[in-house]
Structure formats: structure tokens, C-alpha cells
Amino acid sequence: MDFDVQRVLAAISAERLRPFLAAASDSVEHALKLYLWDIEISAAFHLPLHATEVALRNHLATALVASFGPEWWTSRRFAQVAGPHEMASIRRATAGALRPGEPLAASNLIAQLSLGFWVSLLDGRYGQTLWINGVAPVFQGSPDVPERNEIEAAAQAIRTLRNRISHHEPIFSRDLSGDFGRLMQFLGWLSPAKARWIKPHCRIPALLRQKP
Secondary structure, X not given: OOOOHHHHHHHHOHHHHHHHHHHOOOOHHHHHHHHXXXXXXXXXXXXXXXXXXXXXXXXXXXXXXXXHOOOHHHOHHHHHHOOHHHHHHHHXXXXXXXXXXXXXXXXXXXXXXXHHHHHHOOOHHHOOOOOOOOOOOOOOOOOOOOOHHHHHHHHHHHHHHHHHHHOOOOOOOOOHHHHHHHHHHHHHHHOHHHHHHHHHHOOHHHHHHOOO
8 A cells, every 4th residue: 555554544533444344354455445435436326316306306396386385485384284393494494595685585495405304295294285186296207106105215215325425424335226226216206307317327336346
């Protein structure tokens, strides 16, 4: 190795490197290769995660407008259905979306709201509002779109993966091929066209074949 291994290890920290060393049978060289690969494949997941999160929030925002009006976040009906956590998220997002001297733009608010907020809208509490006509208004994809509760479970799994990657937690020990398949399936439920467009640009299958 043509670098100061001990300084690199100190910068990573023993605790963070421990699972990599365990998977590499305590070989520092192998562990560091696995560590770099983990960073690479985490970065590669950003493309399909980005595509899916943006599609989900845009489709759900359209459904919110249809159910509660153009300024759905101010709707009393929405507030009655939403929980305190969602309303607190909206207050925080509103503060971040406001521009001095300008009215609140829906697009700014939508961008400020977290994936957790959008996933919360898949909850059964919205059955008589957003989901009164089934999943078709939002999940306008292929005919194999499942029931709302299955969609919610899939979205929660995607959120868990996304948060793990965002917080730089290791993902090398996960079933990443399965994660990628489920992610693309979910995007296909939202927009088959977008899924077909994105998939050839995803580096995940190639990187999986290069795992140290």
C-alpha cells in the first residue's frame, strides 16, 4: 500500500471499520477495498433513489391538490386527517420554503418536505381522501400495482435504505440486488416510462459484479 495505512484507519475510525474487517477476515487490505466499494455502490443508489423520491412526491402532490385544493397544506380537512408529525413537518418545510417578499410557492414547499412525510401519506388514515379511488391516481404504472398497504411497506423499505445511505452507514451486507429490484419495481408502479429511462443508466448491477 502506497499510503499511510494507520492514518487512514484513524480517519475512518475503528468502530466504523469493524464490520468491514469482520467480513474481510481481519485483512486490512481487503477491508479497505470493501469500504471503498461500499461508498461506490452507495453513491450509485442515489440515481434510482432520486428518481423514485421525486416521482413519488410529484404524484402525491398532484393527488393532494385533487383532494384538498391548490393550497392543500392550509386545508382544514387535511389537518383533520394528518397527524401532528405531518403538520410539524409542514411547518418546518414552510419556514424553509418561504422567500422574502414572496408568497409561498407550492414547488418550494414540496421540495422542502422529507421523504418520510411523503411516505406517511401512504398510511391508511388517508383511505377516504387520497386513496378513495384506489391507487390508480398516484400509482398509474403497470397493471400489477398492489394494494395500498403493500405499497406503503415497499415505500418504508425504500426510505430505510435511503436513510442508511444518506447517513453513510454500511450497506455491503444487504441484499443489494434485491434492494435495486424492489426500487425499480416501485418506480415502475409510479411511472413505467421513467423506470425504463433510468434503468440503463444505473451502475448498480455492474458494481455488484465487482464486489471485493
